[in-house]
């Protein structure tokens with residue numbers, strides 16, 4: 001059974017529809033990334049699924065329970081780090097962790113130490129005096145040690161430097177490997193979660209446009225260059241070059257049907273995502289040389 005399933009979740013703010021008919025299921029042990037531009041509806045979709053924001057339409061179930069009826073028993077199995085990172089002014093990293101520790105009998109002190117050390121968290125510093133990146137790390141350190149079965153992280157990497165991002169990703173990779181945690185993470189930047197995620201959900205203007213295994217995207221997308229001839233009709237972003245060659249992105253690459261003289265190279269996930277976002281642009285005319 002999927003720990004989390006969403007059925008046609010919709011949220012309107014006045015006449016504006018922030019999320020429209022969002023459906024998806026998140027298999028146990030999967031790591032899904034929700035990508036989309038600013039304002040696409042990522043935070044709203046996450047909050048709707050967790051029942052933190054009432055839906056205008058649709059519903060979700062978490063561990064088989066309707067999202068409007070989640071109680072302490074379900075929340076003990078869910079870890080959620082929100083984008084806004086609100087907390088009490090007087091809390092230090094240590095007092096924050098002590099608070100969380102007291103709430104969860106299954107709290108793993110060893111894991112807490114491992115995370116605090118790996119993320120180099122200043123235990124005695126007040127959260128209000130920490131940078132945004134440090135605060136994000138403190139909030140992650142307060143949800144990971146109770147080993148939630150479902151972890152929902154809203155933009156956990158924004159504001160983190162490269163080294164810290166890697167450290168956080170590593171903690172998450174370790175947790176998933178140890179516990180088979182189901183993870184749902186939102187991000188603007190797919191390359192941040194490249195080593196972590198196995199599923200991509202792409203949301204655009206409140207609509208879920210794509211839900212797919214990342215491996216199948218990697219297998220299907222190729223940048224292809226043909227020394228001559230016409231490109232196949234289904235390809236994207238065709239560029240014609242002065243020497244008569246043509247290059248394009250093939251979103252359904254199949255070596256058996258690709259022109260034999262063509263060369264195909266695999267694309268980094270970031271380029272695949274950009275190609276998806278930009279979509280199939282009209283064929284461009286050959287460049288004009290001005291002498």
Ligand SMILES: Nc1ncnc2c1ncn2[C@@H]1O[C@H](COP(=O)(O)OP(=O)(O)OP(=O)(O)O)[C@@H](O)[C@H]1O
Pocket residue numbers: 013018036037038039040041042043044045188
């Ligand atoms: N309380 C609200 N009242 C009115 N509009 C809202 C409210 N909350 C969100 N919206 C609108 O819904 C849309 C989706 O917002 P949301 O925060 O879900 O986007 P997002 O994809 O998380 O964006 P970002 O990446 O910038 O954080 C935006 O246009 C936003 O202005």
